[in-house]
Amino acid sequence: MDVPGDPVDGRALAQPSPVVAPFLLNKILAVADADGVRWVRLVEVEAYGETDPASHSFRGPSNRNNVMFGSPGRLYVYFSYGMHWCANVVTERSGVGAAVLLRAGEPLGGIEAMTAARNGVRLRDLCRGPARLAQAVGITGADNGAELGTPTAAGRTAWVLDDGVAPPARPAHGPRVGISRAVEVPWRWWVEGSPWVSTFRGGGPGPAGSNAVGRRSS
């Protein structure tokens, strides 16, 4: 079973995150390793930029976020809550700290491997959420900084592919999820009505402010 599509043009990724994010909707994320290939159709993304208080890059380069300041078309993978990996695609030119978080996808291929990686959860929950998506396709911190299309030290290769399915003509967008700063910046995009979107809760992902926005702790 071959993965459909051709790699996206790197120049498309060298644009501001809020431009790249909706462009990535309906593109295919594919990851190959020794066990085979797994691929999903991206249905939910979020943009993060350097002048953005909610972005890891907001306070300038550091050991953790330096990949965001590198060349576009690479993976920025960060560790969160002591147990989760989340995958981003780096955008903008070198020197600008920006990336697009991959939040959810529709499982298309390598579903057995993804299900195994996700401890047998049902199809619906395989890739619905940024950490779930990364876990399903097998992306970890070992892949941080990897160039798309180039094998990593861990023996994995990731691609973003265009199989001819265009992004939604009018993608839904609204506030980002799980952040506490710049909550009002509507830099989350998703495929309207898709059951694979992370905040889909029966009634569907709402417009700005409906749910799962800006949860506070303390």
Added chain:
DNA sequence: TCCCCGATTAACT
């Protein structure tokens, strides 16, 4: 050095 808290998820009640 200490301490708080996060671009979350899963398992509870």
Added chain:
DNA sequence: GTTAATCGGGGAG
């Protein structure tokens, strides 16, 4: 709806 799990970054002292 609520909460534990779990650890590294970064601001405060």
